[in-house]
Amino acid sequence: MKYLKRIIKIISALLLTLTIVVIVFLIVDVYNTAYLKIKNNPSLHETSYLITNINIVPMSKDTILAHKTIWVKNGIIENIADSIQVEGIEIIDGENKFLSPGxxxxxxxxxxxxxxxxxxxxxxxxxxxxxxxxxxxxxxxxxxxxxxxxxxxxxxxxxxxxxxxxxxxxxxxxxxxxxxxxxxxxxxxxxxxxxxxxxxxxxxxxxxxxxxxxxxxxxxxxxxxxxxxxxxxxxxxxxxxxxxxxxxxxxxxxxxxxxxxxxxxxxxxxxxxxxxxxxxxxxxxxxxxxxxxxxxxxxxxxxxxxxxxxxxxxxxxxxxxxxxxxxxxxxxxxxxxxxxxxxxxxxxxxxxxxxxxxxxxxxxxxxxxxxxxxxxxxxxxxxxxxxxxxxxxxxxxxxxxxxxxxGSIEKGKLANFILTSKNPLEDLSVLNNPEWVMVKGRKIDKILLNELTENALDRNNLVVTGLRYAEYLFIEK
Structure with missing residues (x-):
């Protein structure tokens, strides 16, 4: 009986240690991906803009809509026109560049x-x-x-x-x-x-x-x-x-x-x-x-x-x-x-x-x-x-x-955009290097895009990925 109690204590200690190790790895992973949190990044809070002076690649048809303005309201395309006036909203100058669907x-x-x-x-x-x-x-x-x-x-x-x-x-x-x-x-x-x-x-x-x-x-x-x-x-x-x-x-x-x-x-x-x-x-x-x-x-x-x-x-x-x-x-x-x-x-x-x-x-x-x-x-x-x-x-x-x-830039669609310096219908390679990206109206500038790439290089999350895969095997298999 004494030996059984000792074995139970050892197993309990090992399980506790394993649990602590797993929790530590998960906490570290949360810390390492904190750069993706919207609340930590003030530049990601806006979802409404006027984007002016832009050439639109709508993808609903094979054309370019030149020198347009887009009104994005709460992440949705509210309007597209030659000129739009809205009070109290941030204006993004498109600099005569090209806006395509993400x-x-x-x-x-x-x-x-x-x-x-x-x-x-x-x-x-x-x-x-x-x-x-x-x-x-x-x-x-x-x-x-x-x-x-x-x-x-x-x-x-x-x-x-x-x-x-x-x-x-x-x-x-x-x-x-x-x-x-x-x-x-x-x-x-x-x-x-x-x-x-x-x-x-x-x-x-x-x-x-x-x-x-x-x-x-x-x-x-x-x-x-x-x-x-x-x-x-x-x-x-x-x-x-x-x-x-x-x-x-x-x-x-x-x-x-x-x-x-x-x-x-x-x-x-x-x-x-x-x-x-x-x-x-x-x-x-x-x-x-x-x-x-x-x-x-x-x-x-x-x-x-x-x-x-x-x-x-x-x-x-x-x-x-x-x-x-x-x-x-x-x-x-x-x-x-x-x-x-x-x-x-x-x-x-x-x-x-x-x-x-x-x-x-x-x-x-x-x-x-x-x-x-x-x-x-x-x-x-x-x-x-x-x-x-x-x-x-x-x-x-x-x-x-x-x-x-x-999938297209039209009124009522989500504001999922990419801005490129050149027309992708003439040069597809410009898609490799967007000036900025927008997802549901949140603009992600070039500085943050570079940070997103850098944080994915040499990421040390092998153990955490393994734990999540083990969870998959336990639950799904």
Whole structure:
């Protein structure tokens, strides 16, 4: 009995110590992200302005509205005119520069609050997170309650897959009844979408589709390899992800332009949005081409430290090993990437609603920075600057009702803007370096944008990220 009491005391002491250590790490993380708090930053309090002497890139049509004034009232565009007079309101001189809608990245994986700043510094004012867990609901609440500054955040729930599709990053579902229960739960908890994944059997997917109608929640689909590709264009699905799945699943690894016609026609006839994530796939080629230095080079060094250690390195080692055993792998990956560009060109010509997504946050795909590479690929594929910019502004608003208030500069829309020195319809590269950014009427100047970037570099939050991931495993798995 004496020994049992001693063991209980030791275990209790260890648990207490562990609890204290966890609390300390969480407190340090709160301190390290205090720069995002709105109440600590007086420059972020205003949500009403007159912005004068501005050239507007509205994105509702291919034009420039020259020498205009915008009245932003409580974060909403109240009016746009040649001249507006409002008493007692701050006036921002646009200096004859160009105002565009903030960019939208429709396929991200958010790992920490520091990444919110990286997105803003790279002109991204809205992100769609597609691997949700409890942390994302807390961040979403903090943003919606206007406690912290960041892009608008919409998040799916955890990724739903079949019981044979192993991996702790996914929730394995064994029965249709379980899948319906999860859809109901995710909706109730506040997730915006359902994310279906590659190992989902048809009976489970059908149950999710059925429950999504009853629960009034849309689905984002990573196409299941258990179901024929062309059978996955159901009305409840808002977008289909990943261009490589067209090649690897629908075309069975053949770069077949004739068979591609059928797939493109399916997108057209069902009016389904397509999120290519070209950048995420191209990073494989970069790893093969550039070697191990790619893991610590800029901008890959802005990937979350836990991901750098346990995902970036794992992916690099996998492809480095493949390169040793397959001399043609680099050529094959690059050839598939070039075919991806061809797919984008063909889809754009056919009128498919292409939405910009990058797979940011995993591998070596850096949050924020990745959107510029993605847009450059669309340009390389042959899209005009206007069509390229549509993929990251107006096109995403056609996928979910939650996004209807953004994506263009029109009366009644949210004041999510980026100011650039030049016209992005002539030079897309100006999006890399905004003069300032506005989210729901809060102006973030260049000084603060630089601070947001600096605070995301060398961030020491590996342990905290691990704790939040452990929470995900405990609650969701």
């Amino acid at each position: 960019l939208i990245d429709m396929h991200t994986h958010l790992w920490d609050k520091q990444e919110l700043g990286l997105y803003l510094a790279n002109s991204v004012t809205t992100i769609r997170n597609l691997w949700g867990y409890p942390m994302h609901l807390r961040i979403k609440k903090a943003l919606n309650d206007e406690n912290i500054i960041g892009p608008l955040l919409y998040t799916s729930g955890p990724k739903l897959t079949g019981e044979k599709d192993l991996g702790d990053d996914k929730v394995q579902v064994s029965t249709p009844e379980d899948s319906k229960r999860l859809v109901i739960s995710y909706k109730k908890r506040g997730f915006d979408f359902i994310k279906t994944y590659a190992g989902l059997p048809e009976n489970i997917e059908n149950a999710i589709l059925e429950q999504s109608i009853l629960s009034n929640i849309s689905i984002v689909s990573h196409p299941s390899r258990e179901i024929p590709y062309l059978d996955q264009f159901q009305p409840q699905i808002s977008s289909i992800e990943h261009v490589e799945e067209i090649v690897q699943q629908a075309l069975e690894y053949k770069l077949d332009s004739l068979k591609l016609d059928t797939i493109i026609q399916k997108f057209v006839s069902t009016q389904k949005s397509f999120c290519p994530t070209l950048t995420g796939y191209y990073k494989i080629f970069e790893m093969l081409e550039l070697g191990e230095d790619v893991l610590t080079s800029d901008p890959a060094y802005y990937v979350n430290p836990l991901m750098q250690k346990f995902d970036s390195k794992v992916q690099y080692d996998r492809w480095a090993n493949e390169k040793e055993n397959n001399s043609s792998i680099k050529t094959d990956i690059y050839a598939q990437h070039q075919f991806h560009l061809y797919i984008i060109k063909r889809m754009n010509e056919a009128g498919v609603n292409i939405i910009c997504g990058t797979d940011a946050g995993i591998g070596i795909t850096a949050p924020g920075y990745s959107i510029h590479q993605e847009l450059a690929f669309y340009k390389e594929a042959g899209l005009s600057n206007y069509d390229v910019l549509k993929t990251a502004t107006i096109n995403p608003t056609k996928t979910h009702k939650e996004l209807e208030q953004i």
